[in-house]
Structures are given as C-alpha cells and as structure tokens.
Amino acid sequence: MNANIAGFLRASAERDPEGICLISGGDRLTWQAVDRAVDVLASALVQRGLHAGDRVALLLGNSVEFVIAYYGIARAGLVCVPLNPAYTVAEVAVLLADSGARLLLVQESTRSVGEESAEALPGCEVIAVGSSAWRDLLASGEGSVLAEPATSGDALALLLFTAGTSGRPKGAMLTHGALRANIEMLRSLDNPAAVRADDVVLLVLPMFHVYGLNTALGLAVSAGATIVLSDRFDPQESLAMIREHGVTSVPGAPAMFAAWSRVPGARDALASVRLMSSGGSPLPVPVLEQFREQTGRAIFEGYGMTETAPVVATTLVSGEPRPGSVGRPLPGVEVRLVDEAGGEVDEGDPGELWVRGPSVFRGYWPHGEGGPDAEGWFRSGDVAYVDEDGDLHLVDRRREVILVNGFNVYPREIELVIDRLEGVAETAVVGVTDDDTGEAVMALVVPRAEGSVTPEQVADFCAQQLARFKCPTTIRIVAALPHSATGKVAKGRLREVYGDGGFGS
Structure with a gap:
C-alpha cells in the first residue's frame, strides 16, 4: 500500500x-x-x-x-x-x-x-x-x-x-x-x-x-x-x-x-x-x-500534541461536548495515567498522560531521541484524570509551557533572550491568564543595578529577537527572585512572593 x-x-x-x-x-x-x-x-x-x-x-x-x-x-x-x-x-x-x-x-x-x-x-x-x-x-x-x-x-x-x-x-x-x-x-x-x-x-x-x-x-x-x-x-x-x-x-x-x-x-x-x-x-x-x-452552538473540544499528529482525545468520541473535558481517546489510541513511581494511578486520581498508537511520532530530529519507549508509550508530560464517565480532564498542561493562542511558548527560550540584554541580572518568565489568547507571557526581570534596565528596553529587545506571540505582554522589574537550594529560580514560589496580583490574574 x-x-x-x-x-x-x-x-x-x-x-x-x-x-x-x-x-x-x-x-x-x-x-x-x-x-x-x-x-x-x-x-x-x-x-x-x-x-x-x-x-x-x-x-x-x-x-x-x-x-x-x-x-x-x-x-x-x-x-x-x-x-x-x-x-x-x-x-x-x-x-x-x-x-x-x-x-x-x-x-x-x-x-x-x-x-x-x-x-x-x-x-x-x-x-x-x-x-x-x-x-x-x-x-x-x-x-x-x-x-x-x-x-x-x-x-x-x-x-x-x-x-x-x-x-x-x-x-x-x-x-x-x-x-x-x-x-x-x-x-x-x-x-x-x-x-x-x-x-x-x-x-x-x-x-x-x-x-x-x-x-x-x-x-x-x-x-x-x-x-x-x-x-x-x-x-x-x-x-x-x-x-x-x-x-x-x-x-x-x-x-x-x-x-x-x-x-x-x-x-x-x-x-x-x-x-x-x-x-x-x-x-x-x-x-x-x-x-x-x-x-446556541455547542463546541466539541479535543486534546493533542504535535508528537501525536495531533489528536489524542476528543468529545466527538462520545458525541457529548462536556464543559471542562477533552473527551475520550480516539479509537486506536491507548492512554495510561501514571504516577511518579511509574505505576497506574488510582481511579479518579491525576497522573501523567502516556500515549500509545499508530499516530505517535518517531522521536525528535535527527536521531529519534525522546520518542516512544520500547513498548510504544510516549510520555506527554501533561497531567490528567479520568472522571466516572471515562472522560479525560487536563490538570496541568506541560508544567512550564505557556500556550498563547494554542502555540507552545517555552519560558526558557525567552529568558535566554532577555538575559542577553545589558543591565539584566536574572529573568523568570511565566504564563498568565488572558481572556483573548488563553495565556500570555509575563517576564519578571531583576536589574543589575537600580535603573539599569526598563520594561520598555526589555520589550524592544524581545521584539527584535522573538516572534510576536512569544514576546512578553507584561514586564515587571523586581528586586529579586526566589531560588531553590540548588540555585535555580523557584518558579513554584513566584506567586507566594509576588501574589496573584503580580500575575495579572
């Protein structure tokens, strides 16, 4: 064939x-x-x-x-x-x-x-x-x-x-x-x-x-x-x-x-x-x-990834557009919800979504790294749970990814750009809720010295280096960022430090 x-x-x-x-x-x-x-x-x-x-x-x-x-x-x-x-x-x-x-x-x-x-x-x-x-x-x-x-x-x-x-x-x-x-x-x-x-x-x-x-x-x-x-x-x-x-x-x-x-x-x-x-x-x-x-119109919602070509699940499978649910796996697609130890989660509990089926990709260019394992399972990095009717619900959408109008924006790429700007000591980029685009990009920037960089300078520099949808729509100059014991920016603590108001929600 x-x-x-x-x-x-x-x-x-x-x-x-x-x-x-x-x-x-x-x-x-x-x-x-x-x-x-x-x-x-x-x-x-x-x-x-x-x-x-x-x-x-x-x-x-x-x-x-x-x-x-x-x-x-x-x-x-x-x-x-x-x-x-x-x-x-x-x-x-x-x-x-x-x-x-x-x-x-x-x-x-x-x-x-x-x-x-x-x-x-x-x-x-x-x-x-x-x-x-x-x-x-x-x-x-x-x-x-x-x-x-x-x-x-x-x-x-x-x-x-x-x-x-x-x-x-x-x-x-x-x-x-x-x-x-x-x-x-x-x-x-x-x-x-x-x-x-x-x-x-x-x-x-x-x-x-x-x-x-x-x-x-x-x-x-x-x-x-x-x-x-x-x-x-x-x-x-x-x-x-x-x-x-x-x-x-x-x-x-x-x-x-x-x-x-x-x-x-x-x-x-x-x-x-x-x-x-x-x-x-x-x-x-x-x-x-x-x-x-x-x-007067219903909307059927689906879930997928580039790596799965793309649809994994959709409410079209059951024929019922249920609010908050991405439906059930397509016929021919298998999914597992796995805990951090690699075992199946208990019924109703959230777990990482693993996918197997004929539409899963071959891995990343050029040598196939990061593809499905020996048994054909691809680890999505997304967290979901299954309700009592068998419908999937997403809990987290790839922990660090910001989804702007459906396009993946990875904070690290933007942080690397902003960190190149003279006067910047450190940067943390996070996603914030946006009514029009789903999520938007916000940058928290620590200057090397007071007044050494302005939000306008950061915005102009990003516009020269990044596609428009990746550019931060909110830029805050902050005195410091919280860090973990190993020196990494503790993004999980940013809300705790700056409050929900600082995230534009």
Whole structure:
C-alpha cells in the first residue's frame, strides 16, 4: 500500500474532479486542478535534484500555494518543514540549519527574512512563490510524468519544530503513517462525523501548526470537503466568510470562539455550521458557556500534541461536548495515567498522560531521541484524570509551557533572550491568564543595578529577537527572585512572593 498522504488528495480528485477543493478570495480551484498543480510541483522538485528524504521548508501563510507546496513535497517523497511566517531572522536561521533544508519557499512578506536567514547556508535555495523563479520552477515540471514509488508508512513526511524546555527548538518527526492514522481515526467517528464529503470547512487555523495542517487541512482533503482559506482571523470578516460560503465545519481555537461571542449577529451568521471544534489550548468553561448562550452552538473540544499528529482525545468520541473535558481517546489510541513511581494511578486520581498508537511520532530530529519507549508509550508530560464517565480532564498542561493562542511558548527560550540584554541580572518568565489568547507571557526581570534596565528596553529587545506571540505582554522589574537550594529560580514560589496580583490574574 502507498501510505503517502498526498494519496488522499489524488483519491478526492478522482472521485469528484470538478468539485471545488479550495476557495481563496475570489479563486475557486477544483480537485482536478489542485491535484494537477501538485503533480507539476512534485515533478519540478525532483527535476531540481532533490532526493527522497530531503527537507523543504515553508515560510508561508495560509494560501493556495501552501496547500500545493505541502502536497507536492509529500508526493515527491520529500520532507516538509513548515515554519511560522512571524518568526524572526534569528529563529528561522536556527531551524533551517537544524533541519538541513535544501529549499525554502517564501512569500513576499517573508522574503527578506527568508533570504537573510539562508545566507549562512549555501546549500539552501530560497524561492518566493509568485516570482519569476517560482514560475520557472513550475515550468520545469510541466509535461513530465512523475514516477511515484510506493511510500512506506514509516517514511518521514513532516518535521515540525516545537520549542524544547532548554529553549532550543526540537523537530518532531511525523511519518506518513502517523499522519494518515490520525486522519483515519477521526474519520471513523460518526456521531457527529468529524468530516463529511459535503462539508465546507473554514481553515483559518495556521497551517504551519499541526492542528491546522492535519486536523483541518488533511482531514478535509481526505473526505473531499471544500476548504475556505483565510490567512488571518478577524471576527467580523470570518463570520462574513461563513455566511457567504455556507461553511458547515469550523475547527478553531478558544480565542476565536471568545471573539465571536462578542459579535452581534453571530448566531445568524453561524446558521449553516453543523460542527464547531476547539483545540490547540484548553477551552475555558466560561468561553464555552458564553458561546453557547450567544450563538446556541455547542463546541466539541479535543486534546493533542504535535508528537501525536495531533489528536489524542476528543468529545466527538462520545458525541457529548462536556464543559471542562477533552473527551475520550480516539479509537486506536491507548492512554495510561501514571504516577511518579511509574505505576497506574488510582481511579479518579491525576497522573501523567502516556500515549500509545499508530499516530505517535518517531522521536525528535535527527536521531529519534525522546520518542516512544520500547513498548510504544510516549510520555506527554501533561497531567490528567479520568472522571466516572471515562472522560479525560487536563490538570496541568506541560508544567512550564505557556500556550498563547494554542502555540507552545517555552519560558526558557525567552529568558535566554532577555538575559542577553545589558543591565539584566536574572529573568523568570511565566504564563498568565488572558481572556483573548488563553495565556500570555509575563517576564519578571531583576536589574543589575537600580535603573539599569526598563520594561520598555526589555520589550524592544524581545521584539527584535522573538516572534510576536512569544514576546512578553507584561514586564515587571523586581528586586529579586526566589531560588531553590540548588540555585535555580523557584518558579513554584513566584506567586507566594509576588501574589496573584503580580500575575495579572
């Protein structure tokens, strides 16, 4: 069997060649047209001298070009490395070097960042979509027939970087088999169905993130559902798109639902929608309840990780959207709740969530460290408990991670940046509750001397070095930080020292 994820696209094109695959602005592309464009790009990449397993990075927003590039890379047997287009030169350069990417595709808004990032990597070519170089690339693939050898399920398809606790990004290696397994497990759900062939799916979630890429794009493509692309979320504009195109399914994040709850007329605009699903970060119960009150719509919540491609559990399994619960494991996914001694927790007690199943990643790039153990179990680092009905509830979300609009932000990475600023003696970065983004970043900064650094200087320096969503929204200059006996900052005592008020809650 050919496990290549681009096979989903081919199958949908064969079933309904003249059906609409993508809607982007005023453009409407059929399945046949998209599949043909993917063929052309895949052939061009092979003719360019790229070989199976070579990495191709994308610095693109949600666009037709992203979709064609993603599936073209897969069909050519290459490995896709999606990058956040908001990243800075410093961030992109690290990821290009770590991945060993041979080609970086950019758009006009990311062109300068991409070109500067690749300067130190002579083996990495940069091509802007829509440019003459892009047109030349596609022309080289016209008229050629791509030889498509069967792709093994174990073949690497995606390299998705997630920040490590040390502050150094780690590339999660996701295979064609893992991505395909997660899609097929979701498609087995039918009460309600996670996707239907007649769905019109709003895809505003960023496709450089595994949730947007596999759970939104991949799932829709597998079923032959129409996809409405949007590169940015605006509450009013997105509701207008839903109304205009008769959208029936909206995979979203908590901030989206919170924003829609505040828009007059949202109930009418959402009349065509049959399914609302939330992921990326925990859905606050007040947001779910307010959205239901304002729109009359329920939200199904799920839980997952980049390392599990991504969905582990969802309330779609039981068909009941329960406030505060992320539902039950997908069919084919096993979970264990384990105590600190490595044993199973008592019924109802919280424990670390371990996951096993065909959608679990192969480990971190390049050698597979940190992957599942010899028995196939992956230790998530998240703490959860199971209630009397068998539904999972998250207690902690990876102790140190801050989830800003569903994106992982690791405090250590930000601390390393701020510590480089002249006048800074020490820094602690923590997450604070935020009504719009779920969590936000706060930095507690100890100056070397009184007045040696200001919040404005810290903010300006972070803006130069970090993507916007990683930058602290609150910066406090403090006299000292609490420490443990070994000299580490005792983050567990920060609330005790500075009080809840100091955390913006």
